[in-house]
Amino acid sequence: xxxxxxxxxxxxxxxxxxxxxxxxxxxxxxxxxxxxxxxxxxxxxxxxxxxxxxxxxxxxxxxxxxxxxxxxxxxxxxxxxxxxxxxxxxxxxxxxxxxxxxxxxxxxxxxxxxxxxxxxxxxxxxxxxxxxxxxxxxxxxxxxxxxxxxxxxxxxxxxxxxxxxxxxxxxxxxxxxxxxxxxxxxxxxxxxxxxxxxxxxxxxxxxxxxxxxxxxxxxxxxxxxxxxxxxxxxxxxxxxxxxxxxxxxxxxxxxxxxxxxxxxxxxxxxxxxxxxxxxxxxxxxxxxxxx
Amino acid sequence: xxxxxxxxxxxxxxxxxxxxxxxxxxxxxxxxxxxxxxxxxxxxxxxxxxxxxxxxxxxxxxxxxxxxxxxxxxxxxxxxxxxxxxxxxxxxxxxxxxxxxxxxxxxxxxxxxxxxxxxxxxxxxxxxxxxxxxxxxxxxxxxxxxxxxxxxxxxxxxxxxxxxxxxxxxxxxxxxxxxxxxxxxxxxxxxxxxxxxxxxxxxxxxxxxxxxxxxxxxxxxxxxxxxxxxxxxxxxxxxxxxxxxxxxxxxxxxxxxxxxxxxxxxxxxxxxxx
Numbered sequence: 001x002x003x004x005x006x007x008x009x010x011x012x013x014x015x016x017x018x019x020x021x022x023x024x025x026x027x028x029x030x031x032x033x034x035x036x037x038x039x040x041x042x043x044x045x046x047x048x049x050x051x052x053x054x055x056x057x058x059x060x061x062x063x064x065x066x067x068x069x070x071x072x073x074x075x076x077x078x079x080x081x082x083x084x085x086x087x088x089x090x091x092x093x094x095x096x097x098x099x100x101x102x103x104x105x106x107x108x109x110x111x112x113x114x115x116x117x118x119x120x121x122x123x124x125x126x127x128x129x130x131x132x133x134x135x136x137x138x139x140x141x142x143x144x145x146x147x148x149x150x151x152x153x154x155x156x157x158x159x160x161x162x163x164x165x166x167x168x169x170x171x172x173x174x175x176x177x178x179x180x181x182x183x184x185x186x187x188x189x190x191x192x193x194x195x196x197x198x199x200x201x202x203x204x205x206x207x208x209x210x211x212x213x214x215x216x217x218x219x220x221x222x223x224x225x226x227x228x229x230x231x232x233x234x235x236x237x238x239x240x241x242x243x244x245x246x247x248x249x250x251x252x253x254x255x256x257x258x259x260x261x262x263x264x265x266x267x268x269x270x271x272x273x274x275x276x277x278x279x280x281x282x283x284x285x286x287x288x289x290x291x
Numbered sequence: 292x293x294x295x296x297x298x299x300x301x302x303x304x305x306x307x308x309x310x311x312x313x314x315x316x317x318x319x320x321x322x323x324x325x326x327x328x329x330x331x332x333x334x335x336x337x338x339x340x341x342x343x344x345x346x347x348x349x350x351x352x353x354x355x356x357x358x359x360x361x362x363x364x365x366x367x368x369x370x371x372x373x374x375x376x377x378x379x380x381x382x383x384x385x386x387x388x389x390x391x392x393x394x395x396x397x398x399x400x401x402x403x404x405x406x407x408x409x410x411x412x413x414x415x416x417x418x419x420x421x422x423x424x425x426x427x428x429x430x431x432x433x434x435x436x437x438x439x440x441x442x443x444x445x446x447x448x449x450x451x452x453x454x455x456x457x458x459x460x461x462x463x464x465x466x467x468x469x470x471x472x473x474x475x476x477x478x479x480x481x482x483x484x485x486x487x488x489x490x491x492x493x494x495x496x497x498x499x500x501x502x503x504x505x506x507x508x509x510x511x512x513x514x515x516x517x518x519x520x521x522x523x524x525x526x527x528x529x530x531x532x533x534x535x536x537x538x539x540x541x542x543x544x545x546x547x548x549x550x551x552x553x554x555x556x557x558x559x560x561x562x563x564x565x
Contacts, residue, residue: 004467004468004469006468006469006472007387007468009383009384009386009387009389009392010383010389010391011379012379012380012382012383013379013380013383013395015376015379015380016376016377016379016380016439016443017380017395017398019372019376019432019435019436019439020398020399020402020436020437020439022436023414023417023432023433023436023437024402024405024410024436024437026413026417027410027412027413027414027416027417028410028413029413030412030413030416030417031410031412031413034412034413034416043416043419084309087305088306088309091302091305091306094298094302095295096295096298096299096302096303097295097296097299098299098303102302102303102306102310103552104549104552105310105313105314106306106309106310106313107548107549107552108313108314108317108545108549109313110548110552111493111541111545111547111548111549111552112497112544112545113496113497113498113499113515113540113541114497114499115497115499115515115518115519116497116515116537116540116541117316119518119519119522119533119537120316120317120319120534120537121316122522123319123323123530123533123534124315124316124319128332128334129331129333129334129530130334131319131322131323131334131336132315133334134334134335134336135315135336138336165312165313168309173552222404223406226406226408228406228408228499228500229500229515232499233499233519233522233523236523247406247408247409250408250409250411251408251411251500254411254412255504260412263412264412264413267409267410267411267412267413270409271405271409271410274404274405274409275401275404277404278400278401278404281400281404282397282400
């Protein structure tokens with residue numbers, strides 16, 4: 001092989017590595033430092049204070065509420081998406097009239113920024129002038145206006161529903177990749193053996209789809225856990241922090257309340273949690289590679 | 292009725308609840324955007340007349356042109372930055388086996404998993420330290436860096452499908468590696484690079500948290516922040532202008548995306564799952 005900088009892989013990956021490392025590792029180091037120090041709202045460090053910031057986060061009732069809602073938020077969206085996406089992917093994998101149009105429509109929410117989607121929904125959910133209320137009244141489902149975003153008991157489920165809608169495209173895409181990898185012979189053999197549709201689904205589709213299901217679940221958990229714009233642009237975590245999840249609570253701690261120490265401690269904890277998810281993903285992906 | 296038609300009707304019927312839910316916000320956006328100002332607050336479905344003027348008024352009222360320019364600037368430059376560092380890295384990952392390759396792959400994976408929101412306080416300090424607060428260039432760097440993982444991932448999976456024999460043949464013919472790269476490899480990789488660039492562009496175009504944190508003055512706002520600022524913390528919101536702005540900011544990108552999504556499907560399928 002001819003020697004040249006272009007055949008030296010280290011030279012080739014260096015710029016990318018340096019750029020990503022600088023933008024990611026330096027802030028990470030900063031977060032670690034701030035989280036272990038007493039810090040004022042302008043970011044000046046006033047001495048080492050051990051795990052005090054971490055303790056402060058854990059004893060904050062708002063944190064515990066946000067933590068609990070993050071579980072519901074992540075679990076609800078990931079599970080809800082899964083339940084909808086499996087049948088949708090199976091339908092889109094079949095041959096029928098207008099399939100490409102159906103695919104484009106289902107993928108559409110992926111193309112729109114979450115911020116814009118959330119702003120449009122905020123308007124559609126408006127109590128007096130929102131078209132959701134007028135639409136639901138039009139078809140007779142409700143008889144008076146609902147103030148969707150004024151209470152957590154209606155706002156949070158609606159936010160989860162929006163989250164599911166925007167997560168379906170990515171998930172369906174992964175599932176379509178999985179379905180196309182299942183050879184048709186298996187289905188034909190099952191048909192010859194007289195298997196019912198449900199049996200075919202249980203015994204052939206589900207087991208062969210398992211790696212794709214696993215990977216989509218882990219990736220969605222990470223994306224949904226990190227998802228900020230839907231809640232921020234509809235309610236900003238309100239009313240009275242009742243729709244906050246960890247990311248919106250973190251943002252408020254850091255940029256509204258000026259509690260940089262606690263916000264950094266929370267960031268570090270979230271980083272560790274994400275790292276655990278990532279390791280889970282790698283383990284799942286490698287298990288698939290070996291089989 | 293022939294069986295395929297019957298099947299099609301059944302499938303469309305099954306998909307219809309989801310399709311209604313997906314198209315509902317688009318309908319709300321479009322209908323509100325063309326409502327005359329005095330009808331916006333009445334929740335009727337159809338306006339008495341279409342007020343196309345809203346789009347013209349919106350442009351001036353919402354500072355749209357300036358935000359559009361900022362969004363284009365940030366998205367183009369951050370995409371170019373990400374591609375400039377990712378093309379060589381992806382080439383190395385797909386063509387060579389080297390010590391530390393596994394580490395670099397894991398490193399990319401971790402950066403992909405970390406959303407900017409988790410690092411936002413550290414990033415804010417970084418930007419302040421560099422003296423780039425309130426400067427759109429800060430966003431270019433951050434988006435560029437966070438896009439490296441995705442672009443390397445996508446490019447690598449496409450590059451691996453280009454046979455290595457072609458470059459080797461060029462080397463045997465006496466071409467230098469640089470020449471082989473430029474004359475043989477890059478032309479073949481051009482479609483993959485274009486597709487990856489467009490997705491990187493869309494990511495930057497739609498990003499919210501970083502822009503919200505780093506940009507404080509209206510002159511530096513990108514589109515999502517500009518539109519968000521018309522809604523957040525205001526007593527009266529001019530919804531017809533907001534929806535017209537959302538429509539103009541969204542539809543071109545959505546059309547490009549709809550056209551390209553099958554390439555993303557292929558790239559993700561090769562890269563993420565295999």
